[in-house]
Amino acid sequence: MKSLRFHWICLFLLSVCLLLWYNHVMRSGLAMKTGLRGYVRVHPNTRSASYFLDFRCGRCAVVSSSGQMLGGARGQEIDGHDCVIRMNAAPSIGYEADVGNRTSLRVVSHTSVPHLVRQQGYFFGREAETRYVIWGPEKNMREDGKGKIFNALVTLAKKYPQSHIYTVTREKVQYCDSVFQNETGKNRMKSGAFLSTGFFTMILALEVCDSVLVYGMIDGSYCSNANHSFVPYHYYEPSRLEECRMYRTHEHAKRGGHRFITEKLIYSRWASQGKLRFVYPPWSQQEHQQD
Template sequence: MHCGTCALVTSSGQLIGSERGEEIDRSECIIRMNDAPSVQYQPDVGRRTTVRVIAHSSLQRVLRNRQELINASQETVFIFWGPSIAMRRDGRGHVYNNLRLLKQLLPKLKVYTITRLKMLKLDELFKKETGIDRKGSNSWLSTGWFTMAVALELCDRISVYGMVPPDFCRSSSHRTVPYHYYEPSGPDECSMYLSHERNRRGSHHRFNTEKMVFANWARTHDVHFYRPNWKPTAIGSNSSYTLIGP
């Protein structure tokens, strides 16, 4: 699979009221995450889905919304990621077992899993880019991390919608939005980012650290950020990014 232009649509509340739907749908391929819906939100997030990257922890939510996310999306490629214990193929991997049943119900469904070897390589990449050992720091890579990795392999140009710059939430004047555009009463996005970044007990995502890596990748790959519009500046400048519009 190869795409010239891709829209990577996050699940962020930053997309509320963006009216980017038509622009997103003009991309050759459109990548979404987990159970983020497009129905009822099409003016802001578009209607098409080419690839959907899904975490093991989101499987049940996707299955509950199967009519909208799966049955109506026979042309969508589904890529699942999760720990090897959930993906094992000896009958004891609960995610893999569910996917096998789903494939039996919908034989034309295009569903794949990220292999254990690929997971290990992405762990190594995180350590290489950040100097942080994922396991040693009690970190879980986010679905956004896996989605960006998939997009870099599939796409020549990537337009990312709804991803804020790495330091966005440290500003007292940052825009307050829900963590998910489809859960308006859910947690605040920046509160979620900062609590995960700071917490050292239990397993947490390092959202802001990952965004710093994405900003670095955007300096050497054809990656662009919209809503908010920003771009990384040259390495060695005073700021790691520049805001260029709403």
């Protein structure tokens, strides 16, 4: 009888151990599968151990790099959001009063990665907790050793193993192309256009945030108004390019241009759905309701 009881106790303990082990395995597997599949982390050695961007937020501030931010004194308001999303290598130091100080996530073009490399102490030191999402064409992002930008990201990941660096997958880039085509009726590649960092940022923000409040982005009709004032393209380069001139040049470029104005018209339709709002400068209600 004692032997039988001992047998059942051992069997029970073994069952508990197996159950705990199975639960651990399932939780670990689930952790690897959660997140957004279009954004994959860069690891120092191999991408086989990569996992997807696991980022969720309630109320997000998307901060444009536009000169529209200058003099707005919206920094404290921006920092009051649950998350702050910035673009490319736009700095906050020296501009805190206007653009805020916090950075939760940065969406970065392949063309801006050299800026991250040159200022890596700032981006991966001061902003060590920031998640970086890098997009770029296949030739720069390929993982066979020939992707110049991807190689630079691997080098950064090796030097800063606690960093959070992600790339936009080829499938996600193709998805963004399809969104552009569905919204405009134009094939992005055939029309000679490149999607802007702002476009990738908007799509990502709408995926991960419950609500998106945008700062520093003008509406699609701003540059056509005769009385619009001179505004620099970037708030941190006040004496260089003029925003509307840059927009018009790109909008009408036959090849290699960002369709900034067209993209703003797309955003206005998205804003009519209620999750996206342009708070500074405020977009007119009429702009939001355009079809």
